[in-house]
Amino acid sequence: MDQDNAPNVGSDAVNLGGKSWTAYLGFALVAIIIVPIAVALAWRVSLGLGLTILFFVLVILTYQVLEIRSYQLYYDDVGIWLFSGILPWKKGVVGVKWRDLDxxxxxxxxxxxxxxSYSMRIGHRFTKSxxxxxxxxxxxxxxxxxxNEQHQQLVRENALH
Incomplete structure (x- = not known):
C-alpha cells in the first residue's frame, strides 16, 4: 500500500468522528421486518435451508455493521482524511490535503x-472526483x-505549501 494511502492515524491527528446511528436504520429495518419473514418461509420448506439463510443473513448484517463502524474522519497537519473498510481489499484512506481544500x-x-446526523462535502479546489x-x-x-477553522488558521499563518 502506498505511503499516502496507509491506514495509520498519526498521534497528532484530530478525530472528527464517524457515522451516526442513523446510518444503521436502513438495513436495521430490513433485518427487523423482511428477514424474519424470509427465514420463516425458508424454515417451512426445510430446516437446513432456514438455518443456511439465517446464517448468511447474520454474516451480511454483521459485515454491514462493522463496515459502517469503520468510517473515521480525522485531520492532521497534512489534510483531512477518511479511513474506512474492514476487508483488506476495501480498507484504505482517502483525503484532501489542506493546500487543495476548497x-x-x-x-x-x-x-x-x-x-x-449530517451529510458533508469536503471539496477539492481542482477536481470534483x-x-x-x-x-x-x-x-x-x-x-x-x-x-474550516483549521483551514483558515493555516491560511492566516501562510502555512499552506
Whole structure:
C-alpha cells in the first residue's frame, strides 16, 4: 500500500468522528421486518435451508455493521482524511490535503438537525472526483466547523505549501 494511502492515524491527528446511528436504520429495518419473514418461509420448506439463510443473513448484517463502524474522519497537519473498510481489499484512506481544500460544508435538513446526523462535502479546489462526500455523519456540523477553522488558521499563518 502506498505511503499516502496507509491506514495509520498519526498521534497528532484530530478525530472528527464517524457515522451516526442513523446510518444503521436502513438495513436495521430490513433485518427487523423482511428477514424474519424470509427465514420463516425458508424454515417451512426445510430446516437446513432456514438455518443456511439465517446464517448468511447474520454474516451480511454483521459485515454491514462493522463496515459502517469503520468510517473515521480525522485531520492532521497534512489534510483531512477518511479511513474506512474492514476487508483488506476495501480498507484504505482517502483525503484532501489542506493546500487543495476548497471548503467543507454540511447539508442541513429538519431530520439532520433533529438527529444530529449530517451529510458533508469536503471539496477539492481542482477536481470534483477527489472530494469527500459523506452521509449520516455524527455531529457533522461540528466537524465541518473544525475543518474550516483549521483551514483558515493555516491560511492566516501562510502555512499552506
Amino acid at each position: 471548503e467543507a460544508i454540511y447539508f442541513q435538513t429538519f431530520w439532520s438537525w433533529l438527529f444530529k 477527489s472530494e469527500i462526500l459523506l452521509s449520516h455523519m455524527a455531529r457533522g456540523h461540528e466537524s465541518v466547523q473544525k475543518i
